[in-house]
Amino acid sequence: MADQIYNAIFIGSIYALFALGFTLVFSVLDILNLAHPALFTLGAFTALFAMQQGMPAAAAVIVAFVVCGIAGVLLDRIAFAPLRRRNAPPLSAMISSIGVSLIVIRLIQLKYGPDLQAYPAGTLPAAVFPIGGLLVDTLRSVIIGLAVVLMLALTYLVRRTQLGRELRALAENPRAARILGIDVERAIAATFFLSAGLGGVAGVLYGFATNSPFSQMGLAFELKAFAVMIVGGMGSIPGAVLGAYLLSFGEIASLAFLPSELRDAFAFGLLFVVLLVRPTGILGQRAVDRV
Amino acid sequence: MDDLQQFLAAYQTTIGFVGLNAMLALSVWLTLYTGQLTLGNAAFAGIAAYSSALLTMKAGFPFPLALASGALLAALVSVPLGATVFRLRGVYLAIATLAFGEVVRVAILAIPLTGRGQGLVGIPPKTEVWHIFASLAVVAIACERLRRSNLGRAAAAIREDEIAAASHGIPVRRFKLAAFVLGALIAGWAGGLAAHFDFAIQPDEFGFARAVQILVFAVVGGIPNVLGPILGALLFTALPAVLQPLQEYRDIFQGAILVLVIVFLPRGLATLLELRRTIRLRRVGAQDVA
Numbered sequence: 001m002a003d004q005i006y007n008a009i010f011i012g013s014i015y016a017l018f019a020l021g022f023t024l025v026f027s028v029l030d031i032l033n034l035a036h037p038a039l040f041t042l043g044a045f046t047a048l049f050a051m052q053q054g055m056p057a058a059a060a061v062i063v064a065f066v067v068c069g070i071a072g073v074l075l076d077r078i079a080f081a082p083l084r085r086r087n088a089p090p091l092s093a094m095i096s097s098i099g100v101s102l103i104v105i106r107l108i109q110l111k112y113g114p115d116l117q118a119y120p121a122g123t124l125p126a127a128v129f130p131i132g133g134l135l136v137d138t139l140r141s142v143i144i145g146l147a148v149v150l151m152l153a154l155t156y157l158v159r160r161t162q163l164g165r166e167l168r169a170l171a172e173n174p175r176a177a178r179i180l181g182i183d184v185e186r187a188i189a190a191t192f193f194l195s196a197g198l199g200g201v202a203g204v205l206y207g208f209a210t211n212s213p214f215s216q217m218g219l220a221f222e223l224k225a226f227a228v229m230i231v232g233g234m235g236s237i238p239g240a241v242l243g244a245y246l247l248s249f250g251e252i253a254s255l256a257f258l259p260s261e262l263r264d265a266f267a268f269g270l271l272f273v274v275l276l277v278r279p280t281g282i283l284g285q286r287a288v289d290r291v
Numbered sequence: 292m293d294d295l296q297q298f299l300a301a302y303q304t305t306i307g308f309v310g311l312n313a314m315l316a317l318s319v320w321l322t323l324y325t326g327q328l329t330l331g332n333a334a335f336a337g338i339a340a341y342s343s344a345l346l347t348m349k350a351g352f353p354f355p356l357a358l359a360s361g362a363l364l365a366a367l368v369s370v371p372l373g374a375t376v377f378r379l380r381g382v383y384l385a386i387a388t389l390a391f392g393e394v395v396r397v398a399i400l401a402i403p404l405t406g407r408g409q410g411l412v413g414i415p416p417k418t419e420v421w422h423i424f425a426s427l428a429v430v431a432i433a434c435e436r437l438r439r440s441n442l443g444r445a446a447a448a449i450r451e452d453e454i455a456a457a458s459h460g461i462p463v464r465r466f467k468l469a470a471f472v473l474g475a476l477i478a479g480w481a482g483g484l485a486a487h488f489d490f491a492i493q494p495d496e497f498g499f500a501r502a503v504q505i506l507v508f509a510v511v512g513g514i515p516n517v518l519g520p521i522l523g524a525l526l527f528t529a530l531p532a533v534l535q536p537l538q539e540y541r542d543i544f545q546g547a548i549l550v551l552v553i554v555f556l557p558r559g560l561a562t563l564l565e566l567r568r569t570i571r572l573r574r575v576g577a578q579d580v581a
Binding site: 032078079082086088090091092095096098099100101102105106107110219222223226227230234259261262264265267268269271275276279 | 328375376378379381382383385386387389390391393394397398400401407499500503506507510511539540541542543545546547548549550553554557
């Protein structure tokens with residue numbers, strides 16, 4: 001039982017990190033960035049590459065954050081900025097992000113192939129220690145801690161800093177934000193850097209925990225992230241965190257009464273019900289204060 | 292003549308799939324034309340593929356009856372689904388239909404009769420290539436006639452401005468639902484044909500990736516007329532076969548084409564010859580996709 005709760009906290013933290021980046025872009029720009037799962041995968045493989053060059057795991061996480069952040073900014077310049085300039089509908093942005101995602105995944109496959117990979121032996125902490133009746137492994141505990149720190153840092157950034165104020169203004173009304181002297185393109189670049197960086201770190205951490213990164217690892221998270229965002233409220237940061245843990249605990253609980261092959265049905269059933277009953281989600285406030 | 296026959300024999304599967312994909316692209320085109328983004332058509336194709344295949348294999352239904360039953364079942368499922376999800380718009384609608392698709396996929400995985408993850412194998416190969424293209428011709432002509440009718444103009448009005456359309460007395464919800472159900476029927480017919488064309492079907496063939504692929508056919512080809520989705524399906528189905536030697540780089544080409552078309556030809560490949568009109572429409576702020 002305690003074991004399963006621990007597991008739910010772990011997978012919920014990964015869901016949350018993944019969904020935060022997704023929801024950040026949605027709240028500021030109203031687009032679904034379907035290349036986010038590719039950035040997640042890119043994070044795991046950047047860390048793999050860095051560690052194969054002899055870098056320690058902690059440094060590899062930072063490298064992955066920066067590399068994915070830069071990739072996110074490039075993604076915006078290539079796939080979204082031209083569409084934004086002519087006020088294209090959100091559908092166009094979705095399609096062009098699919099294009100970029102195909103390219104990124106294939107580039108990863110060209111280097112590492114489609115199969116499961118493993119991080120170099122001995123680079124990840126393997127210690128397991130008992131707390132009460134529960135066997136806790138160091139790696140997962142560090143991952144949960146890091147995920148929580150990142151969530152708090154992002155919340156602080158959005159709530160309390162100048163950049164956060166700019167992002168919230170942009171989410172509210174891009175035109176007014178521009179009139180008020182906000183450098184809109186810079187704020188958007190920052191959004192993509194943070195979003196992609198968080199997605200990349202989520203990928204590294206999940207890759208570490210399973211020690212089997214593969215080129216399609218982002219796909220399952222993409223679908224789960226939709227559920228997380230809808231349940232918590234599209235574009236809401238606390239909503240994404242809440243939705244992530246609700247989903248992970250719900251999934252674990254659903255195993256008690258659903259056969260395991262129906263586990264995924266829980267997420268989509270929940271998503272569907274929330275959409276029909278309360279489309280704004282638990283914490284969504286429709287167009288008002290969405291960051 | 293011999294050359295032509297050789298070509299047809301060698302590429303029979305690819306040619307068949309061009310037609311099937313074109314039909315699926317037209318099925319999603321119907322809802323896109325009314326300005327609604329739905330991602331449920333792969334699931335409708337899946338429902339019909341499995342049910343029609345099971346009908347011919349286990350219940351001994353004649354092929355045409357099995358096809359029709361599968362397509363009707365898909366359309367039947369789409370009615371209550373459409374009636375509930377069309378309260379939503381934009382990404383919410385897309386995600387709701389996507390969730391439905393995933394539930395269908397998981398349900399197929401959970402029902403023993405469908406062969407679960409291994410898929411359903413040994414389906415009698417009754418679909419001929421001409422069946423596919425005759426169906427495609429019927430669907431394409433029907434869609435084009437609809438588009439040019441009063442109904443089509445009403446659908447375009449809904450796409451450009453829903454509130455203005457409603458205030459002109461167009462029953463918006465009913466139009467969206469009708470486009471959705473008709474799309475499900477077409478997708479179902481294509482799904483049944485696909486099941487009997489390929490000997491085996493698997494749940495993943497009707498999942499999220501497939502739904503997105505169908506959407507890509509339609510949008511890259513272009514929404515303004517029915518040639519667009521057909522062209523899109525042709526390009527993205529034939530390209531992988533043509534690029535066989537460059538297999539490894541195939542996704543890179545496809546991805547690049549996607550981005551380039553969306554950025555430079557927002558109304559799709561089918562409007563390559565109407566660039567000036569595209570630019571003018573952009574200037575007056577018409578919706579990009581049509």
